[in-house]
Amino acid sequence: MVQCILAGEMPQIKLRSVSVPDKGRGMVPSHDVSPGSLVHAEEPYATIILKQCRETHCHYCFNDLPADRVPCISCSIPLYCSQQCQIKAGGEMFRISTEDSNILKNLPGDIGKYAAEVIQYNDCEQKIDDVSEHKHECQGVHWPAVLPSEIVLAGRVLAKFLSKSSSGDIESFVEKLELSHCYEHMPFESKLDSHIYAIVLLYCLKHSYGTMFSINGISISQVVIIISQIKVNCMTVVRLKSIDAHGLSDQSGGFPFHSSVHLTSNVEQVRVGKAIYKAGSLFNHSCQPNVHAYFLSRTLYLRTTKVVAAGCQLELSYGPQVGLWDCKDRQNFLKDEYAFHCQCTGCSEVNLSDIVLNAFHCVKPNCSGAVLESRVLECEKQKIKHFPFANKVIKNDDIYEVCLHTFNQNDASIHIQPGYCLNCGSYSDLESSRTTVDKALICIKRLQDAIQSKDISNTSISDALRSLHLLRSNLHAYNKVIAEAEDNIAQAFCLVGELQLSVDHCKASIQILEKLYDPDDIVIAYELVKLSSVQLSLGDDSAVDSINRIGAIFSRYYGLHADLVFPYLQYLRREI
Numbered sequence: 001m002v003q004c005i006l007a008g009e010m011p012q013i014k015l016r017s018v019s020v021p022d023k024g025r026g027m028v029p030s031h032d033v034s035p036g037s038l039v040h041a042e043e044p045y046a047t048i049i050l051k052q053c054r055e056t057h058c059h060y061c062f063n064d065l066p067a068d069r070v071p072c073i074s075c076s077i078p079l080y081c082s083q084q085c086q087i088k089a090g091g092e093m094f095r096i097s098t099e100d101s102n103i104l105k106n107l108p109g110d111i112g113k114y115a116a117e118v119i120q121y122n123d124c125e126q127k128i129d130d131v132s133e134h135k136h137e138c139q140g141v142h143w144p145a146v147l148p149s150e151i152v153l154a155g156r157v158l159a160k161f162l163s164k165s166s167s168g169d170i171e172s173f174v175e176k177l178e179l180s181h182c183y184e185h186m187p188f189e190s191k192l193d194s195h196i197y198a199i200v201l202l203y204c205l206k207h208s209y210g211t212m213f214s215i216n217g218i219s220i221s222q223v224v225i226i227i228s229q230i231k232v233n234c235m236t237v238v239r240l241k242s243i244d245a246h247g248l249s250d251q252s253g254g255f256p257f258h259s260s261v262h263l264t265s266n267v268e269q270v271r272v273g274k275a276i277y278k279a280g281s282l283f284n285h286s287c288q289p290n291v292h293a294y295f296l297s298r299t300l301y302l303r304t305t306k307v308v309a310a311g312c313q314l315e316l317s318y319g320p321q322v323g324l325w326d327c328k329d330r331q332n333f334l335k336d337e338y339a340f341h342c343q344c345t346g347c348s349e350v351n352l353s354d355i356v357l358n359a360f361h362c363v364k365p366n367c368s369g370a371v372l373e374s375r376v377l378e379c380e381k382q383k384i385k386h387f388p389f390a391n392k393v394i395k396n397d398d399i400y401e402v403c404l405h406t407f408n409q410n411d412a413s414i415h416i417q418p419g420y421c422l423n424c425g426s427y428s429d430l431e432s433s434r435t436t437v438d439k440a441l442i443c444i445k446r447l448q449d450a451i452q453s454k455d456i457s458n459t460s461i462s463d464a465l466r467s468l469h470l471l472r473s474n475l476h477a478y479n480k481v482i483a484e485a486e487d488n489i490a491q492a493f494c495l496v497g498e499l500q501l502s503v504d505h506c507k508a509s510i511q512i513l514e515k516l517y518d519p520d521d522i523v524i525a526y527e528l529v530k531l532s533s534v535q536l537s538l539g540d541d542s543a544v545d546s547i548n549r550i551g552a553i554f555s556r557y558y559g560l561h562a563d564l565v566f567p568y569l570q571y572l573r574r575e576i
């Protein structure tokens with residue numbers, strides 16, 4: 001909340017929790033909400049840093065670690081960006097006896113120095129949050145470094161119970177958490193894993209808490225429930241980074257930009273932690289979300305990206321989104337990761353993206369119809385059957401263009417086969433197209449490797465251009481593979497200093513992505529960041545339009561926090 005106030009913004013929208021068919025509880029606004037409105041801000045109930053970020057990010061606030069990082073005073077495993085974060089993560093562990101404090105202060109080197117500072121902090125009786133996130137973990141045995149992050153997070157939830165509960169009634173604690181769980185839908189192997197981890201975790205905690213803690217059937221079953229609650233409800237905390245073509249990242253808001261060197265800037269999302277937000281857990285998933293989630297430090301912010309009418313569900317994406325993957329891949333992911341079958345509009349109503357994202361080109365060169373493989377077709381058939389005829393053309397002209405033949409059939413007797421064009425009904429030999437595409441992709445992969453190693457030859461670019469031509473003649477014009485190939489070629493041209501060609505291929509990639517995503521989706525803004533950086537290098541006036549578009553999209557997704565989340569925006573604005 002402190003961060004919200006500092007940034008001059010607090011959520012103003014009144015929300016209600018309602019019961020939603022097939023999805024359990026969900027959140028709705030009490031009145032109409034305009035795009036870009038902050039609807040929710042919340043501090044986490046419990047968090048954990050991801051293992052791959054242990055050396056690079058603060059274990060408390062998840063920001064980048066500075067050179068003078070501060071280790072945990074006791075076990076020195078967690079690293080913090082400041083003494084304040086170290087103290088907050090330690091909770092009560094620093095309220096120690098005078099005798100112990102003298103011992104700690106006299107420890108050699110940095111540890112003694114930190115101990116002295118921390119003790120002084122506590123002596124001043126400053127008010128600190130009693131988070132105690134790490135206190136129970138640093139008792140000599142380094143189990144948090146070994147167990148999976150989600151199990152360590154379950155340990156942190158349990159530590160709250162153990163530090164606060166006087167009754168020792170773990171069942172009522174779990175009930176009061178009011179988090180949904182997926183135990184009954186979990187596969188047998190995952191159930192077995194969670195039982196084993198529950199027992200291991202309880203023994204680890206017993207090491208810290210001693211006799212006040214009993215391990216029995218009840219506590220084990222409750223920890224199993226907490227583990228399955230975490231599986232369904234924990235959010236991945238991410239940070240945005242701009243990375244230039246040479247792999248340098250922009251941490252400071254400045255940009256390592258030299259007029260003699262041509263650079264593109266890519267936006268990368270870095271996953272840094274996992275966290276449980278109790279109210280945030282009430283928001284359901286949609287593959288066409290109307291809410292965007294982001295984080296400043298540990299605080300979760302939810303902001304609408306579309307108009308949401310009073311009483312309509314506010315839904316965010318748990319990862320998969322229309323445009324990112326096709327329907328089948330999204331549903332498989334949600335089943336594996338969150339153990340539910342997605343009931344969102346993106347998975348139940350026809351949308352252009354799901355039809356064309358992995359589609360092939362029709363054999364007739366001038367036909368714009370999509371040809372689908374059986375894997376995609378099965379999913380889309382279900383949706384086409386239920387797509388109300390009246391909405392077909394009005395909702396999206398492009399859908400009509402790629403599926404004309406299909407929609408002209410009587411809805412009740414839709415009979416589409418893999419390999420037949422949805423627009424004109426012509427048959428394509430998908431096996432031969434697939435073989436050509438796979439061969440072309442080998443050259444594109446070679447170009448990607450050359451980009452990685454910054455060793456781009458003329459041959460690798462001309463091979464990639466020939467492959468692009470093959471991709472375009474075998475795949476549907478809006479297939480995502482073409483967008484990715486265009487993007488790779490744009491990067492390669494940029495690295496060899498052919499900036500105008502880079503701009504052309506970057507634009508071709510964006511044109512496809514605008515069909516797959518909403519043209520105002522944040523993904524388009526990330527692509528425009530690349531485009532505008534090359535346009536700026538080229539002295540191209542249209543950089544202004546690109547940067548204005550980026551600004552408009554970012555302010556809808558991040559509001560007043562846009563510059564804080566992505567400091568590179570300030571650099572772009574300065575340039576125009």
Ligand SMILES: C[S@@+](CC[C@H](N)C(=O)[O-])C[C@H]1O[C@@H](n2cnc3c(N)ncnc32)[C@H](O)[C@@H]1O
Pocket residue numbers: 022023024025026179180181182232233281282283284285286338339340341342343344
């Ligand atoms: C983080 S919780 C969201 C709140 C939840 N509905 C509740 O009642 O507590 C995630 C769970 O909500 C349900 N859910 C969320 N989005 C859904 C969707 N698009 N389709 C079906 N179920 C969904 C699933 O049961 C999932 O495991």
